[in-house]
Amino acid sequence: MEAVKIKEGIYWVGAIDWNIRNFHGYSTIRGTTYNTYLVIDEKITLFDTVKHGFEEEMLARIRSVIEPEKIDYLVVNHIEPDHAGGFLHIVKVIKPEKIFLTPNAKAGLLEYFHIQDLPFEEVKTGKEVKIGKRTIKFFETPMIHWPDSMISYLPEEKLLISQDAFGAHYATSGRFDDEVDHCELIQECAKYYANIVLPYSPQVNKLLKTVKEMNLAIDMICPDHGIIWRKNVGEIVGLYERWSSYIADQKVLIVYDTMWKSTEKMAYAILEGVVKEGIAAKLCKLSVSDLTEVMAEVMLSKGIILGSPTLNNGLLPTVAGFTAYMKGLRPRGKIGASFGSYGWSGEAVKILNEVLKDMKAEVVHEGIRCKYSPDKETLERCTELGKTVAKKVKEVLGL
Amino acid sequence: MKKYKCNICGYVYDPQAGDPSSNIPPGTPFENLPDNWTCPVCGASKEDFSPED
Numbered sequence: 001m002e003a004v005k006i007k008e009g010i011y012w013v014g015a016i017d018w019n020i021r022n023f024h025g026y027s028t029i030r031g032t033t034y035n036t037y038l039v040i041d042e043k044i045t046l047f048d049t050v051k052h053g054f055e056e057e058m059l060a061r062i063r064s065v066i067e068p069e070k071i072d073y074l075v076v077n078h079i080e081p082d083h084a085g086g087f088l089h090i091v092k093v094i095k096p097e098k099i100f101l102t103p104n105a106k107a108g109l110l111e112y113f114h115i116q117d118l119p120f121e122e123v124k125t126g127k128e129v130k131i132g133k134r135t136i137k138f139f140e141t142p143m144i145h146w147p148d149s150m151i152s153y154l155p156e157e158k159l160l161i162s163q164d165a166f167g168a169h170y171a172t173s174g175r176f177d178d179e180v181d182h183c184e185l186i187q188e189c190a191k192y193y194a195n196i197v198l199p200y201s202p203q204v205n206k207l208l209k210t211v212k213e214m215n216l217a218i219d220m221i222c223p224d225h226g227i228i229w230r231k232n233v234g235e236i237v238g239l240y241e242r243w244s245s246y247i248a249d250q251k252v253l254i255v256y257d258t259m260w261k262s263t264e265k266m267a268y269a270i271l272e273g274v275v276k277e278g279i280a281a282k283l284c285k286l287s288v289s290d291l292t293e294v295m296a297e298v299m300l301s302k303g304i305i306l307g308s309p310t311l312n313n314g315l316l317p318t319v320a321g322f323t324a325y326m327k328g329l330r331p332r333g334k335i336g337a338s339f340g341s342y343g344w345s346g347e348a349v350k351i352l353n354e355v356l357k358d359m360k361a362e363v364v365h366e367g368i369r370c371k372y373s374p375d376k377e378t379l380e381r382c383t384e385l386g387k388t389v390a391k392k393v394k395e396v397l398g399l
Numbered sequence: 400m401k402k403y404k405c406n407i408c409g410y411v412y413d414p415q416a417g418d419p420s421s422n423i424p425p426g427t428p429f430e431n432l433p434d435n436w437t438c439p440v441c442g443a444s445k446e447d448f449s450p451e452d
Contacts (some may be wrong), residue, residue: 104442134418140441143441143442143443147408147441147442202407203407377439
């Protein structure tokens with residue numbers, strides 16, 4: 001296994017996890033990578049480590065360039081175990097002279113590994129370290145997406161090592177954005193943002209503004225997962241601006257589940273209403289959908305319509321689980337409504353309206369509750385609900 | 400004295416406890432925290448906090 005040269009004297013030395021399909025609940029249907037970067041200079045510097053179990057793959061790649069023991073500095077941009085799980089093992093092998101990290105990262109590593117001190121050197125935003133011809137400039141990025149997170153910028157190389165930002169769970173043999181299927185790549189980036197970065201959108205937005213104001217020249221972005229950006233740097237930064245500003249596409253997502261198909265019939269009638277208004281719509285039945293995939297659709301859709309039958313005075317468990325997950329990821333700027341069938345008490349619609357309000361969505365309909373099964377009139381009302389949401393989407397997006 | 404919650408990470412500032420990591424003594428109301436005080440968990444600024452109901 002070999003390193004991949006990404007610039008003169010700079011190498012990708014990470015690992016590819018082709019077969020992972022469940023990443024703490026995130027369905028990594030296309031696998032992932034744990035990217036690490038090696039910079040050969042007067043002080044040889046390694047950026048990040050890999051998930052436990054992938055240390056040898058990474059060391060083999062490093063050995064294709066230099067002996068790992070020659071590494072002087074280690075930079076820890078993020079302490080989550082997919083990047084720092086192999087930290088202790090790697091530190092033992094390379095015995096770095098210094099380990100650069102944020103104060104939060106140091107505290108976190110000590111708590112994770114229950115270790116005594118190592119040659120840690122805390123850095124804060126703006127701190128610069130000369131490693132020879134090159135400089136590393138550090139920026140703390142708290143909560144993008146953990147308290148310890150930071151990014152490293154090499155001005156002489158116009159290179160940003162961006163930790164989890166701009167990344168994707170996407171295993172490929174190509175290392176660069178122009179070597180992979182572009183459509184798949186953008187899908188995976190959206191899914192990654194929706195499921196990992198979305199709650200911290202205000203921070204992302206602030207960071208992007210700061211970077212713009214500082215006029216940093218960047219011609220390559222090296223994230224910790226997925227590919228390296230060299231051709232489409234502007235595109236991914238533009239998408240992060242869009243997603244972190246909660247700008248969504250002109251489409252409506254209907255997320256629901258059903259017990260005896262009554263709520264499902266309502267969902268189809270609502271879909272018809274949306275489509276009649278000329279807006280694209282999608283149905284997602286939660287019992288057969290993957291939460292992570294649905295969440296990507298939520299982020300990208302301006303309209304969100306939630307449906308659940310009432311079960312034991314509450315939501316169906318699939319809907320309850322999904323709404324808890326979705327609320328935690330804090331999508332904003334949505335236009336919403338809800339619906340559902342019931343037998344006797346019928347609380348689900350009220351609960352779903354509360355979910356939408358918690359998400360600060362604009363609820364444009366009081367919701368439709370249907371006893372037992374929908375008749376023609378109820379289905380017509382459902383179609384009207386779909387139309388109402390679609391009209392509002394058009395109005396708000398100025399179509 | 401009201402508790403304040405960080406909108407970013409969910410940390411709750413409890414005035415009765417203060418914030419020992421920034422040498423804020425117990426009994427300091429949120430309003431009296433210095434303007435440059437930041438969330439001890441995630442580094443968010445004071446303006447990123449909301450009063451708890």
